[in-house]
Amino acid sequence: MKTEKVLIANLKCGGCENTIKTKLAELAGVESVTVNQEEDSVTITHNEKSTREDFTKKLHDLGYPEATEENGLLLQLKSYASCIVGRMTK
Secondary structure: OEEEEEEEOOOOOHHHHHHHHHHHHOOOOEEEEEEEOOOOEEEEEEOOOOOHHHHHHHHHHHOOOEOOOOOOHHHHHHHHHHHHHHHHOO
């Protein structure tokens, strides 16, 4: 098992957390996902079937880019949409 910790932008609430956990858990090889709102971080435990790049791409697609990435308006809007979905499916 491997563990990856990713610092992200646009993490706002439990809805965001729910979406992130749900969507990352769908990736092959993911064993667990922990979101820390205070640190704006996501920790993923996984096997060799997935990579850090898989996680950062999925997070980016959801509107939660790595903290070191450019965070434009489109990504911020995506994160609001992901947040709303996460709140509705909680």
